Structures are given as structure tokens and as C-alpha cells.
Amino acid sequence: MKILPFNYRIAKEKVLQNTTAMDLSAWNCVGVLGPVGSGKSLLIKLLADMQLRDLGAFSEYSFCAYLSQDLTQLFTGNTPQSILELYADTRYTVGKHFDRGLFDRYARRMRIEGLLEENRRLLTYSEGERQRLGICLAAAVKAKVCILDEPTTALDTESRMELYRIIADIRKRARIFMISHRLADCLYVCDYLILMEDLHIRDHYPLQEIIEKADILSYYLPQSEDEDV
């Protein structure tokens, strides 16, 4: 698992680039952290795209579990049950890796059984409910790589903590790439961090080192905190 130097032209004056090669094989859960619009999702999508094998990273794996940033963009008008049927269909690659028993266990832990029973169209659920469904789907796909794009948006603290525990489960069987703009997510689940800035990889290091990076801590800690205990 390596990321090689690359230049990838997205639009006229927009180039996503990496200048140094990095070897990620020793790390199990890699977090991608960066400000809004710094190219986090794009980097992971590029690395997961099988047409771009030259970039290195995921080329040894042919299939990834993926949680997209917005589930409804993938499944407009579907109901949870129809999505589950799709995931369980062994004619598709995803069906060969999807574990329904595992999904049901995660669904209980994320408290979405009610949502599965009601089986309304996806658009009628709240953002948080959709997000939890997406997490269970991605977590129940047994692939060697699992990509989670902003898994904690729209989640309350309780669901977030449960998600951290689920991610710890996935880590035992798969490599995880998690994209987030929240430092807390990276601190809780990752062991390696890639920092993005302005469409390039600014830095990368093991999680422990972040404690000494005062600039990053001050950027990602919510402001006006001094009044607290």
C-alpha cells in the first residue's frame, strides 16, 4: 500500500498533486484531514479508482467498501429494503462480499431497525438516519479496504461513539481510509494521518505525533473554549 507522487488535472487551473511517495502498509486506519475544499474526497476517490493504477495506493485490491458523502446521491427514490436487496444480489461484486447477518447486528447497534421496518423512501428520512443506514451498509461489506467519507456528519454524540466502536471492529479485517474535517474523529479511530491543504498532501505522520503539532490543534479545536473546565 503506497501512494506515489502524482499530478492529476481536475479542471483548468486545478491540479491535485502529491510530491513525496509514502508507504502506508504498516498502518491499519488512515485518516485524511483537511479544510473544506482541500481535496480530501477527491484524493481517496482517485486512489480507489481502478483506472488510475499508476497512482499506486489501492491497486492491489480490486474492490472497496465505500460510504459516500451523501447516500441519496447513489440511491434516489429507493427504500432501505430495496437497497438491501441490491447489496445482497450475488450477480454483483458487492453481493459476493455483503454479509446480511453482520448488517443486522450493526443495524441494531446504530438503532435503525425501526427505519428498516417502516421502509419508506430514503428521501423521507432525516439526514442522520440515512447516514446511519449508509454506515451499516458499508460496514457489512467484507472488502479488504473500507473507505468512509465524512462518516460522522449529521450524527449525534451517542451514535458517533457507537460508530467509533464499529470502526474498531472493521479494522480487524480491513484497511480503513477515513476522510473527516473533525479532529476528534481522527483522534479516536486512526493510527496514521494524511493532512491535505489546497489540493496537495501537506504532511503525513503517525497519530501520536499530532499532540506536538500546535498549529493543527489550534486550527481544529472549536474557538472560544477557554471559559470551560
Add this chain to the structure above:
Amino acid sequence: MIEDKQKLQLSPGKRILILGPSGCGKSSLLKHIAGFDSGIPVEAPQSASAALLMQNPFYQIIMQDVREELSFPQKNAAVPPREAEANITGVTEILGIRRLLDREVATLSFGEVQLVMIAATFLTPADAYLLDEPSSHLDPPLIAALHRLAQNYAEKGKCICISSQIADEYRCCDEVWLMERGAVKEVLSREAFHRERLKRGILTEGDLIRRRLRELGGTQ
């Protein structure tokens, strides 16, 4: 379903934060206030108008370019062009998105779309601004910018209503509405919420980060 015993009041210059677990009806309440459904006991002047930003910013995009997207709500309300241009400058400067003005909306990232749609909402002439989880894809400096913008509008006498999962945001609001299972259970002032927060174990993003840093052996 939303039902309410509490008297909820939207008044000029007030900033309200709606907090509650996922699926408790925050979005529904905001849509009710915006007038999508009648029969909700929220008190507001009869003639008041509201601008609503829905949770998924992609649903509300109507133009191709960012600049057009930001001009549209003002053209629609017949704001004079020179004034409209000044408004766009003001709002985009506070949010730090001037560099996005000439981009096509389709090339923006999720967080950038959210910023653009926040700007578009605030550029809609209205009495109340209702934003449904506007900070879900923003990092802390951008959330701070959003709050500066909200304060700016509150000072002009507008009412701002923000829903969120992140309790940190209470610091920038005058009142916190705590929701549970489809109803507003409590209305707390900022000071009261600040006192109650630790007692009830409501964690903020800052709490989470500091707690974890301590576990990892950091000094902060």
C-alpha cells in the same frame, strides 16, 4: 410529529440554536417555522418572511455558477444591482469564499457547496433565517465565520435559527431549544445551558478532542 406545549418565540435580533439527537424532528420544526405546514405554535409576526437552508444543500442549487447562484435570490426580490453586488461582497468576505465566485457549482466539494448555499440563504431578503445543520461539513474556523455572519445579521434585527449536532455552537446563540422525540422539551438561555451542559453530560466537539488528547498523553 411535532407537538408543543412550550411557547416558542421568534423575535428580531435573537439567535436560536436547536439541539437534539438524530431523528428528533429538528428539520421538521424548521420547515414548520418556514411555513411548509400550518398549525405549529411558534409565535412570529404575521407578515414575517423566512429564508430556509435545508440540510442537504444540493437540493437548493438552481444556477450553474456561484456568482449567479448568489445573485438570483436578490434579483428575485428586486434588490437594486449595485446594492446586490455590495451584499454579495459583504457576505462572501465574511465567509471567505470570494475565490469561489467564478467557479461552477458542479466542481465544488460538499463543504464548499454548503458555504455557497449559506451565503445564498443570507442574501435572500427576509426577517428570519432558518439554517438546518449548516455547519455539518464545515471545519471550526468556517463555523466561526458562519457565526460572525449570523451575529452581523442579528445586529441588523434579523432572527437566526440554527439546528446542529454540535453543542459547541451554543456559545454563539442567545437561546438553546432542546428537542426530544418531536417536541421542544426545554428552552434555555445561553448561560443556563452553559451551567446545565456538564451536569447532563452534553459533550461538545472541544470536550471530545481534549478528552482524547489527554488519553493519548498530550498536555493540552
